[in-house]
Amino acid sequence: MPRKHHPKVVTANDLLEGDVVYRTAAGSWSSDLRAAVLIEDPEQASTELALAQSEPAMVVGIYLADMERGPDGTPQPVHFREAFRATGPSNYAHGKQAGLR
Amino acid sequence: MYTYSEFDTAFLAERNRQFRAQVARRISGNLTEDEFKPLRLMNGLYLQLHAYMLRVAIPYGSLNSAQMDKLAELADRWDKGYGHFTTRQNIQYNWPKLNDIPDMLDALAKVGLHAIQTSGNTIRNVTADHFAGAAADELADPRPYAELLRQWSTDHPEFQFLPRKFKIAVSGSPNDRAVTKAHDIGLRMRRKEGELGFEVIVGGGLGRTPMIGKVIRDFLPLSDLLPYAEAIVHVYNRLGRRDNKYKARIKIMVHEHGIEDVRALVEEAFTRIKPEFAGADTLLAQIKTRFRAPDLRPRETQAFDTAYRRDPVFRAWADTNLAPHRKADHAIVTVSIKAHGQTPGDATSAQMRVLADLARKYGYDELRISHEQNVILPHVAKTDLPAVHAALLAAGLGTANVGLASDIIACPGMDYCALATARSIPVAQDIATRVEALRLEHAVGPLKIKISGCINACGHHHVGHIGILGLDRGGVETYQITLGGDATEAAAIGQRTGPGFSYEEIVPAIERLLKAYLDLRESEDELFIDAVQRVGHAPFKAALYPTEAHADAA
Numbered sequence: 218m219p220r221k222h223h224p225k226v227v228t229a230n231d232l233l234e235g236d237v238v239y240r241t242a243a244g245s246w247s248s249d250l251r252a253a254v255l256i257e258d259p260e261q262a263s264t265e266l267a268l269a270q271s272e273p274a275m276v277v278g279i280y281l282a283d284m285e286r287g288p289d290g291t292p293q294p295v296h297f298r299e300a301f302r303a304t305g306p307s308n309y310a311h312g313k314q315a316g317l318r
Numbered sequence: 319m320y321t322y323s324e325f326d327t328a329f330l331a332e333r334n335r336q337f338r339a340q341v342a343r344r345i346s347g348n349l350t351e352d353e354f355k356p357l358r359l360m361n362g363l364y365l366q367l368h369a370y371m372l373r374v375a376i377p378y379g380s381l382n383s384a385q386m387d388k389l390a391e392l393a394d395r396w397d398k399g400y401g402h403f404t405t406r407q408n409i410q411y412n413w414p415k416l417n418d419i420p421d422m423l424d425a426l427a428k429v430g431l432h433a434i435q436t437s438g439n440t441i442r443n444v445t446a447d448h449f450a451g452a453a454a455d456e457l458a459d460p461r462p463y464a465e466l467l468r469q470w471s472t473d474h475p476e477f478q479f480l481p482r483k484f485k486i487a488v489s490g491s492p493n494d495r496a497v498t499k500a501h502d503i504g505l506r507m508r509r510k511e512g513e514l515g516f517e518v519i520v521g522g523g524l525g526r527t528p529m530i531g532k533v534i535r536d537f538l539p540l541s542d543l544l545p546y547a548e549a550i551v552h553v554y555n556r557l558g559r560r561d562n563k564y565k566a567r568i569k570i571m572v573h574e575h576g577i578e579d580v581r582a583l584v585e586e587a588f589t590r591i592k593p594e595f596a597g598a599d600t601l602l603a604q605i606k607t608r609f610r611a612p613d614l615r616p617r618e619t620q621a622f623d624t625a626y627r628r629d630p631v632f633r634a635w636a637d638t639n640l641a642p643h644r645k646a647d648h649a650i651v652t653v654s655i656k657a658h659g660q661t662p663g664d665a666t667s668a669q670m671r672v673l674a675d676l677a678r679k680y681g682y683d684e685l686r687i688s689h690e691q692n693v694i695l696p697h698v699a700k701t702d703l704p705a706v707h708a709a710l711l712a713a714g715l716g717t718a719n720v721g722l723a724s725d726i727i728a729c730p731g732m733d734y735c736a737l738a739t740a741r742s743i744p745v746a747q748d749i750a751t752r753v754e755a756l757r758l759e760h761a762v763g764p765l766k767i768k769i770s771g772c773i774n775a776c777g778h779h780h781v782g783h784i785g786i787l788g789l790d791r792g793g794v795e796t797y798q799i800t801l802g803g804d805a806t807e808a809a810a811i812g813q814r815t816g817p818g819f820s821y822e823e824i825v826p827a828i829e830r831l832l833k834a835y836l837d838l839r840e841s842e843d844e845l846f847i848d849a850v851q852r853v854g855h856a857p858f859k860a861a862l863y864p865t866e867a868h869a870d871a872a
């Protein structure tokens with residue numbers, strides 16, 4: 218079964234904080250998924266990934282994550298792993314969810 | 319309690335200085351992540367899902383109160399006020415910042431703690447029976463041998479780049495509380511013709527290819543420990559597979575070459591290198607002087623007897639959380655870090671300080687961490703137990719569930735771990751909450767439930783009476799159940815029951831298993847694991863998959 222194509226975000230962990238970060242349209246990194254640039258075109262996604270990887274690294278482990286476009290246009294994680302990365306652990310209100318409340 | 323020598327202190331300071339420089343070079347961009355990663359892993363620093371994680375070794379699980387206080391201080395200063403005790407007798411901090419790690423390591427070094435060889439393809443933190451030095455059934459304290467192995471393996475030039483990680487566990491009792499059969503090398507002390515020695519077990523391991531270790535030498539004189547261990551690791555270093563990470567553990571080598579061939583090679587290497595280890599006896603004698611058992615004062619036990627008779631809450635706790643001490647007027651206290659609904663193994667800094675205080679006041683300054691993620695006060699006079707229990711209750715540490723259904727081992731799973739395929743912590747929390755709500759666990763009695771969030775099996779699910787493995791099936795968390803595993807000297811790998819359960823279904827499925835057991839057991843004395851062995855899987859499967867049983871019958 219061919220896998221459904223999903224739009225992507227470029228994501229990584231911050232070098233100093235370890236926190237999950239997403240690449241914005243301006244080429245900076247944000248800890249908020251809503252600020253991420255959602256890339257529909259697969260080729261453009263690869264280009265963005267390569268670009269991010271070529272920069273002096275203040276982030277670690279850069280990769281493309283599958284997203285869907287939410288009703289308000291912001292990226293919504295497809296897989297539960299990305300949903301946890303975007304919010305935080307489920308046993309305590311630690312991590313990003315602490316700031317989002 | 320073991321005290322570190324000046325050599326150890328200088329070694330730690332130098333090691334931390336090096337790592338501080340490496341962190342600085344990473345932050346300034348002079349080291350790439352590829353260059354830095356092996357260095358940070360050698361110092362116990364992981365990058366997990368949401369943050370860095372620092373894994374601090376607690377060698378053979380032994381701590382004093384000053385060390386426990388220091389762990390609390392780290393939790394407050396550089397983490398979120400808690401720490402996570404793991405199955406490898408480590409403590410993990412889930413939220414440190416890269417910049418702070420060198421300061422954390424320096425703070426730990428002040429009390430002789432470190433994060434060395436908690437990671438990487440080296441000989442890892444040697445684990446030991448958590449009742450070491452106290453248990454009534456113990457032949458001798460296994461920790462001097464664990465320490466001997468630690469000194470031998472730390473920075474051993476030949477063994478810094480093994481094919482894969484290497485884990486050793488030591489038990490000084492015939493009753494195996496250290497899961498020796500699931501380690502690369504397991505050492506079980508035994509007596510033969512009046513002399514003490516080790517039964518040496520090799521090639522055990524969990525992970526994606528679980529194996530029960532095989533006996534390579536049924537009796538090894540204690541003084542031959544180092545040359546024999548070196549011979550094993552040496553053969554492994556030569557024969558172990560480096561072509562495939564998943565086949566690199568010694569268990570695969572033993573499986574592929576057969577225990578007879580491995581034994582022949584090990585014995586040959588042992589004979590050859592034994593003369594080089596002439597000094598090991600003196601070293602061991604020195605180490606033993608630093609593991610002085612506390613001078614236990616004889617005490618009356620009246621306060622204990624009275625409380626046991628009068629206070630049902632105390633009695634319930636005493637029945638589950640105490641173990642026999644070698645002195646009848648003392649007891650071993652297992653403090654449950656598994657309050658119903660809490661994260662297994664997580665202790666707050668305030669709780670760590672209470673534990674340190676209790677150790678100082680009532681416990682000869684000794685604490686242990688168990689691989690079952692609980693904390694032990696190994697030497698408490700029975701007469702002090704009512705006071706200890708009251709202090710524990712006040713700190714939220716008085717849960718009377720050790721060895722019961724809610725005393726669950728759970729790995730960090732997808733709430734923290736970057737390798738996870740599903741969550742494990744909330745499954746453990748929900749099972750505990752459920753059995754408590756139903757008042758089920760005291761009726762069920764001794765039961766080991768163990769949960770891992772991926773095939774790596776950090777939560778020991780293969781050796782749980784009930785094992786739960788969290789997987790990702792088509793983007794959905796799915797939980798497989800195994801039955802009949804055993805972590806004791808009768809070690810066994812549990813067998814899968816059938817199709818997995820969703821996150822919503824897994825707790826009700828476990829509840830059905832427990833109820834099925836209550837229905838079919840012959841008497842209250844027949845334990846869950848014994849019932850599984852007697853009746854097999856069929857009745858449990860019928861409880862787990864009621865509709866299928868129905869379909870089969872139709």
Ligand code: HEM
Binds near residue numbers: 404523525776
């Ligand atoms: C959170 C970060 C962790 C990572 C990245 C990690 C990684 C791994 C990996 C890759 C394996 C499989 C090794 C193999 O089969 O070759 C493994 C096994 C294991 N880990 Fe972890 N682990 C983590 C946390 C833990 C924790 C928290 C514990 C203790 C609760 C633990 C204890 C173990 C044990 C007991 C095994 C299996 C036994 C064996 O090595 O055969 N790990 N781990």
Ligand code: SF4
Binds near residue numbers: 731771
């Ligand atoms: S079993 Fe898997 S999910 Fe759990 S801690 Fe180990 S590597 Fe992580």
